[in-house]
């Protein structure tokens with residue numbers, strides 16, 4: 001029997017998500033051969049030796065890894081600030097590129113990266129948004145497409161991280177771009193996924209009319225220094241009249257929750273209403289309880305497998321990617337506009353080219 005071709009892939013970044021990706025690539029991707037991993041931090045090589053098959057080479061220099069490992073594709077799972085230069089390096093070396101969200105924390109850099117990717121149409125470029133690769137979100141999308149919920153007119157989402165007593169979020173905020181850019185981008189993307197935002201447009205370039213955001217530093221007061229908040233609310237009015245509302249937060253006590261309500265004229269659908277770990281309930285003197293997923297890595301565990309399968313099949317079998325660079329770009333523009341709205345206490349309108357009208361990037365004293 002002929003063996004199926006496998007995609008030779010190198011993974012750059014072995015942090016919280018990268019370590020999960022490395023194990024998936026080594027053991028749960030029959031169409032992918034993990035040829036190399038890379039991280040610049042001390043101890044990463046020892047981690048790779050202890051946790052990965054001996055055939056996987058380790059590099060501490062990402063450029064050397066991309067050039068010399070024999071990889072045809074690269075997965076970039078490093079800190080956000082390094083994404084854009086590493087994507088460009090991969091494309092320059094004629095590698096297919098998959099990169100964790102976001103491409104960049106600023107829209108100009110995002111545009112430059114997307115232009116480079118578009119100039120190499122023979123290479124696949126994927127920025128996967130994890131909810132699109134979650135089996136429950138996919139079922140809900142099938143339901144929406146069947147028409148049984150009627151016309152989908154609005155989406156409500158939450159993305160609420162567990163409170164972290166170390167205050168990691170505060171120092172992270174300096175480079176994350178802020179809560180709407182770092183976390184809200186998932187909610188914006190899933191709103192776009194369900195709201196058919198390209199339908200009914202008078203001007204196809206303009207998908208959004210206006211956005212407004214508000215926020216608080218309910219627990220982490222120091223976030224104000226970075227023009228950031230630990231709880232934020234965003235309202236997006238798409239140009240076809242559909243509405244997205246989102247609540248993003250970092251102060252939950254029970255675990256990580258990510259809920260989406262899809263509102264249709266014939267019915268609503270709620271995905272991950274309780275973000276439970278499993279189907280086990282405890283019934284005791286406190287009432288009825290279930291354990292909550294501790295973080296996004298556990299809630300979306302299947303997504304981090306499904307997106308890699310789609311990436312390899314797109315390259316090996318010529319199948320279409322379900323999440324496009326345009327999706328990453330549109331979500332990035334809205335996320336940046338929401339962060340600006342919160343920082344400056346103003347609504348942000350979009351112009352006829354589909355760009356948010358933001359006069360300066362000042363950080364106010366929230």
Ligand SMILES: NC(=O)c1ccc[n+]([C@@H]2O[C@H](COP(=O)([O-])OP(=O)(O)OC[C@H]3O[C@@H](n4cnc5c(N)ncnc54)[C@H](O)[C@@H]3O)[C@@H](O)[C@H]2O)c1
Pocket residue numbers: 012013014015016017018038039040041062077078079080082100101102128129130296300
């Ligand atoms: N649901 C999701 O889609 C999701 C969830 C979590 C994280 N992310 C994204 O994944 C990325 C990684 O997140 P994380 O939580 O694993 O971060 P992390 O800080 O835990 O890990 C980043 C790793 O990258 C390494 N690194 C940094 N620069 C490098 C370089 N130039 N070359 C090689 N290695 C380098 C660091 O040493 C570190 O080990 C972030 O961009 C984040 O936004 C996406």
